[in-house]
Amino acid sequence: MQDRPTKDHAHKLSVAPMMDWTDRHCRFFHRLMTRRAMLYTEMVTAPAVIHGPKPRLLDYSDAEHPIALQLGGSDPRELAQATAIARDWHYDEINLNVGCPSDRVQSGCFGAVLMERPALVADCVAAMIGESAVPVTVKCRIGVDDQLPEQILPDFIDRVSRAGVRHFVIHARKAWLQGLSPKENREIPPLDYALVQQIKRDFPDLTICINGGVTTLAQARDLLALGLDGVMIGRAAYHDPASVLIGADALWGEDHAPDPVAVVRAMHPYIAAHLGQGGRLHQITRHMLGLFTGRPGARHWRRTLSEGASRDGAGLDLLDRALDQVRLAA
Structure with missing residues (x-):
C-alpha cells in the first residue's frame, strides 16, 4: 500500500x-x-x-x-x-x-x-x-x-x-x-x-x-x-x-483504475484470513454482489454468491466459481 x-x-x-x-x-x-x-x-x-x-x-x-x-x-x-x-x-x-x-x-x-x-x-x-x-x-x-x-x-x-x-x-x-x-x-x-x-x-x-x-x-x-x-x-x-x-x-490526478476481476482476486487473501479466523464467507461477499452491475455475467455472479455464500463450508472455491460465470459471459 x-x-x-x-x-x-x-x-x-x-x-x-x-x-x-x-x-x-x-x-x-x-x-x-x-x-x-x-x-x-x-x-x-x-x-x-x-x-x-x-x-x-x-x-x-x-x-x-x-x-x-x-x-x-x-x-x-x-x-x-x-x-x-x-x-x-x-x-x-x-x-x-x-x-x-x-x-x-x-x-x-x-x-x-x-x-x-x-x-x-x-x-x-x-x-x-x-x-x-x-x-x-x-x-x-x-x-x-x-x-x-x-x-x-x-x-x-x-x-x-x-x-x-x-x-x-x-x-x-x-x-x-x-x-x-x-x-x-x-x-x-x-x-x-x-x-x-x-x-x-x-x-x-x-x-x-x-x-x-x-x-x-x-x-x-x-x-x-x-x-x-x-x-x-x-x-x-x-x-x-x-x-x-x-x-x-x-x-x-491519479491513474488507479483496477479491473473488477483483479479486485476480486485481491480480496482472496483477506477472505482467506477471515475464514481462517472462523468467519463466514457471506459476511464479506454480501458487500461484493454489485461489483459487476451492468456487465455480462452480473446476474450469475450475484446468484452464485447469494445462494451459496451463507452455507456451511462455503469458501474461496465458491467465489472462484462465481467469477468464472463473469469471465464466461464476457
Missing part, C-alpha cells in the same frame, strides 16, 4: 456511512478500488463506544485509511469520552451524525433532530474537539420539518463552526421527522443543491461537501466544478461500486 493519503486529499470524494453496510469488510473491499476517497464507518453511538465491546466496534485494517469514525449522540460528556477512547484507534477524522432521521435515533435525541438544537451541537463538537487529535466534522441536513433551510442552515453552520468545526457534509434535503420513513427521507424531500452552494459562498474558509442524490462520478465532477469542496456518495457506491469508485482517483 502506498503512503497514506491525507485527509485534505480525501475530501473530494467520500463514501457515506451506512448502517449495516459500511462495516470493515465493505470498507476493505472499497479501498481496493480507490486509494483516495474517504471511507466512513457505520454510525456508532457514544454510549456503545463507552460501554460496549470496543475492539468489535472500532477495529479496522490499516489498509482502510483514510477512514472516519462516525459517532452518534447528544451528550457532550459522552461524546468527549467516546472521542477520547477512539484516539487509540487512530482514525483520520471523527464525524458527528446530525442527519439520520430514524425513529430510533430521534428517541435518543440525536441525528437529524439536532438540527433544531444548534447550541447543543456546538457544545457537543467543542467537547469532542477537546479530546481529539484529528479533525472533528459534522454531517447534517439542510433542516427538518417546518424549518426554513435558507434561514436556519446558515445560523447552524455559523454556530457550529465557531465551536471549532471546519468541515461539514451537508445532505441537501430536509428531513421530516414525522410521517416519512428513513428510506422516504432519502428520496421524497426535494434536493436543494443551490443552498449548499450558497453556504460555500457564505463560508469560503470552511470545507463544504455535498451529499444526497449523487449516483455517478460525472455528477461528482460537476458539483466539484461548481466550487464545492467534496461530494459524498451513498447507496450508489454500495450497489454499483465499480462505476463509482474505479476511476475515482482521477479526481486527484
